[in-house]
Amino acid sequence: MPYTPSGFFCDRLIRERERRDGEGSLNKPLRFNGQDFNALRQECLQKKSLFEDDSFPATVESLGFKELGHKSNKVKNIVWKRPKEICENPQFIVGGASRTDICQGDLGDCWLLAAIACLTLNEKLLYRVVPQEQSLSESYAGIFHFQFWRYGDWVDVVIDDRIPTFNNQLVFTKSAERNEFWSALVEKAYAKLHGSYEALKGGNTTEAMEDFTGGVTEFYEMKEAPKELYKIMKKALARGSLMGCSIDSLVPARFETRTVTGLVKGHAYSVTAVEECKPSQHKESKTRLVRLRNPWGQVEWNGSWSDNSKEWATLSKTEKEKLQHQSAEDGEFWMSFEDFRKNYTKIEICNLTPDALEDDKIHKWTVSVNEGRWVRGCSAGGCRNYPDTFWTNPQYRLRLLEEDDDPEDNEVGCTFVVSLMQKNRRKERKMGANLYTIGFAIYEVPKEMHGNKQHMQKDFFLFNSSKARCKAYINLREVTQRFRLSPGEYVIVPSTYEPHQEGEFILRVFSEKRNTSEEIENRIEADHPVPAPASVGEESEEDQQFRTIFQEIAGDVSTGGRGKEEMEITANELKNVLNRVISKHKDLNTEGFSLESCRSMIALMDMDGTGRLNLQEFRHLWNKIKQWQGIFKHYDADQSGSINSYEMRNAVNDAGFRLNNQLYDIISMRYANESMNIDFDSFISCLVRLEAMFRAFQAFDQDGDGTIRLSVLEWLQLTMYA
Template identity: 90%
Template sequence: MPYTPSGFFCDRLIRERERRDGEGTLNKPLRFNGQDFGALRREWGRRGTLFDDDSFPPNVESLGFGDLGHKSGKVKNIVWKRPKEISENPQFIVGGASRTDICQGDLGDCWLLAAIACLTLNEKLLYRVVPPEQSFTQDYVGIFHFQFWRYGDWVDVVIDDRIPTFNNQLVFTKSAERNEFWSALLEKAYAKLHGSYEALKGGNTTEAMEDFTGGVSEFYEMKEAPKDLYKIMKKALERGSLMGCSIDSLVPARFETRTSMGLVKGHAYSVTAVEECRPLQHRETKVRLVRLRNPWGQVEWNGPWSDNSKEWVGLSKAEKEKLQHQSAEDGEFWMSFEDFKKNYTKIEICNLTPDALEDDKIHKWTVSVNEGRWVRGCSAGGCRNYPETFWTNPQYRLRLLEEDDDPEDNEVGCTFVVALMQKNKRKERRMGSNLFTIGFAIYEVPKEMHGNKQHMAKDFFLVSSSKARCKSYINLREVTQRFRLNPGEYVIVPSTYEPHQEGEFILRVFSEKRNTSEEIENRIEADHPVPAPTSAGEESQEDKQFRTVFQEIAGEVSTKPNQRWLKYAQHEMEITANELRNVLNRFIANHEDISSEGFSLESCRSMIALMDMDGTSRLNLQEFCHLWKKIKKWQEIFKHYNPDQSGSINSYEMRNAVNDAGFRLNNQLYDIITMRYADVSMNVDFDSFISCLVRLEAMFRAFQAFDQHGDGTIRLSVLEWLQLTMYA
């Protein structure tokens, strides 16, 4: 759903200020929906009643919008109950949180549960997401909270403990222990974050992994996996990285169907261990094993190294204990690494710091995070296949400052990972929103342009090839890829595949050594050349006509016996906004090279506000002449970008047109201009074009008048702010 300019940009300013105050960090997470867990628990404790969360109530809207929505028969018998209504002795966590505490219910969120299972392998990470100081006894008032990473910020999500049930059984995620509820409550908090339970249907395990850790994910297709994949997996688990895998199903109808070997296609599994063992009869031979878990809590691999296979007979008791081997239908099983590669098609690794997986040293990477937005008609330019608009996409300058310490294969360069994530698409599903097909390209900045933060123009991309780019544009929440480039300056251009697709995104850059990445933001400034006064001899024929018409109109209305007559008598002829409109439109009508219906009254009022130096809300001849020279200059710019004389210019060209008029703005301001002045076809007509430039000049002039110290900041009272904005 598109934001209004005021709503979106005010929210963005508030978020930026919160970050400056330390909000959004792990130690000071943002309060989702403004709810403070501690304050609410104290308040409801004083009331002596259990907490009811009105922001995520126990109704159909919280369940879903399609299969779980109003029209579905599935929800009729669902009853929301608190754990104390389900179990006699409910516990938040029983005997420590473990991967067997997560069993899938009637919701297609195996991707989420696989990530939760991985999370239980790292207690520090788990209790970062699941604060442990919660129970159904001490200070219990029916309120719980969980913390997630969301698009660069940590957020604290508060819920009540009413959970969907059917016949007194949990409908969705449950624990193998009937009286344990942490996993069900965690699922509810994640559903609230995204708007409903149904919003969690379908996804990639790495999406939840990143939301639990703030890490960055990398994908490996088994058929293209590196030779040292086993080593990469083992080292990743040793470092606490989260890992998931799946088997692609070529036929959608066969999703989540079992193979003859007990594996499930189109289903997310957790990788919970990677180990080696030595069978007693072949001590000199190491067997590489992988342990996996099915979030269903059942349905396991039945091939070699499965729970009851003959291979376990050949292991010593110590080896079995090391591998924690047990025969139980709990969804967890071992298989050989070779069988793992043969049967699974994709593996996903979420690196926490992230670490460099390719060598033996653990590196702490540097991270740069940038928020951005594609705006239809301004900065949603599509991919390189659309050269007329591609250059208008947001651009990010990347500076790689240091080479890797231990370059592989004697190669020099800087290793870094680019991760482009589109925001809020899961939450917007109920409104019919789908994931965009997204990707990015990286271009090397010429040395003569190093340090120049100007937005790269269309001509640059027409003659320059990308230095690197993502393998493909794809409709995932996030596209990531690892690169190695020489130190230097580059520009990253993230985009949707098709132009005109509007949405928010976050671009992260991780590198082994120092890097900086920032959005290319032109310095906000304006040129205000004062036109040289023209003498009578230099006055053009058109200027003479304007003077005549001005005097004619000003004189006609100034012959009435009132204040205007006194001014006319003193040779201070002035015209109103309505009269200005008549003057301008009479001359616009004579310009066949500009197809225009003329200026609106509102535009003429803005022009008077710009040029009115004496506060009369009218223009005298001198003020009018100054205005006319500006309009003629802007008219020539408009004609340059309107070669077909259609009467409008493409909104993507406004960036260049505004720049030619002497204004240097940043991307947020260009977005606002598009939303404010472009029509539904993303075109800007002549009247709107002039109105935009008039407003820009007026606001720059007003700001400079208040900026007494010249430091680029001003302080206004409410009265001054309203006076300025209401009249400008």
């Protein structure tokens, strides 16, 4: 659901202030739903009561909205129980967290469980997500907490330990050890973050990997993977990266079905090790192996190097111990790298960022993070196929400052990764939201425009082709790609494939060398040409007509013996004056001005605070309206009586106002109709409001530093009258 302008921008200002205070960092994560784990636990311990989480209650609403909703038979026999009601001697973690602690239940979230399995390979990462010193015995109060990365911030999610069961068995994720519950509680916290358990159904392993690390994921299709893929995987695991892989299912009906080799199509696996061994019969060469894990905790590969295959007999005891070979139906198995490439269709590698592990010196990514949104009718311009609106998308200036230290293939340049992630679509799934098809293009900025932070206009994109772009627009949460370009300035344009699709996103740029990226925000300013009063004898026929009408209407209501020059008109009378003249402009195709518009006009021109306009004030107003009328007619080329909200950006600029994307968003939401068109009355009302607010601000900004301080009274006086 779209935000209201005030709600969204107030929320954004609050978030930015929180970041300045360190909120959302590793050491000071945001409190999800405002819940403070330590305070809540202490309160429960003092009251000797067990925590019950009202924000994610033990009800059907927390289970789901469709397949796990009120009308589903699946939920009728589900009972929420605490671990101590399920088994004797329940433990949070038994003998350390390991891959075998994660076994999939009746929820299609293998993608999440594959990521959790990867997480257990790195203890530092694991305890970032699963804070230590949590127990089902010591200081137990039925409350736990977990931390996830969410769109640029770390958040701390508090839950109670009531878990869905059926016949006293966990319905969803469980451990091979019946009395171990950490993995089930992680899943519950992640479900709370997204609104329900059902919201976790179906996904991509990379999504959870990134939410556990704040990292960035690169995808490789096996058919197109580089020759050095084995080295890439080996290096990735050595530096703590998380890896997942899967086999595409071409036929939906065969989704998640077991093949004759024991592998499952349409299913997510974890890559847990990459090693080399030296079978005795191969004296010279080494065999490259990959270890994988099925989140089901069972169903394994049965080919070469599977648990009980003959190949293991060729290895020494030392080699077997190095590889931790076990013959157990635990979902984990080895296979040769060659078989891995033949059978799997894609692999995903989640590279860590500096904030994933504070003290890990290996990770040297420089990360630039930008939040943005596409607003229908203003900044949701669609892809390059829509040249009339593409340029209105948010734009981000990228500066590549240093070349790589060790360029591959002797090519110079700066290597960087661009990640475009759409926000909140999973959480909004219950309201019918699906993932948009998203992508981005990168344009080189001409040297003469370096340092110029103006939003690139339509003509720039018509006459310049992109320097680089994502391989394809795709309906994933995130689109990521690696590039190498020469040092310089570039513009990144993120967009949905179709125009008019509204949503929020986060754009990140990663590089091992320095880069900077920032949204191109025009400097907010306005020209204020004051039209000179027309001198006697220079009045046009229209001016004379206005004077006559003005005097006629003002004279009818004036009292007190004032002269003609002192006559004044009210908002209602102004409406009559303007509409009598505007009605003669058949090319404007307008129904005229509303009373509210005329009140705003009086507020703009009323210099003496009477709530009325005299002839001089009225003449100034009319000169402005004539100027704005010409701009409107220029963009209303088809004489439909309206201009579209994308053209409004240029029209506002022609009227002398330089605004940023946030303000254009507000204008579209405030003044455009359902078809995202702006009629003449709304157009003039918008410009009147802009002129009035700029003028008021400048009156208060005595020292010209661009900031003012207002009391509540001053703020209300200013906004209520305007």
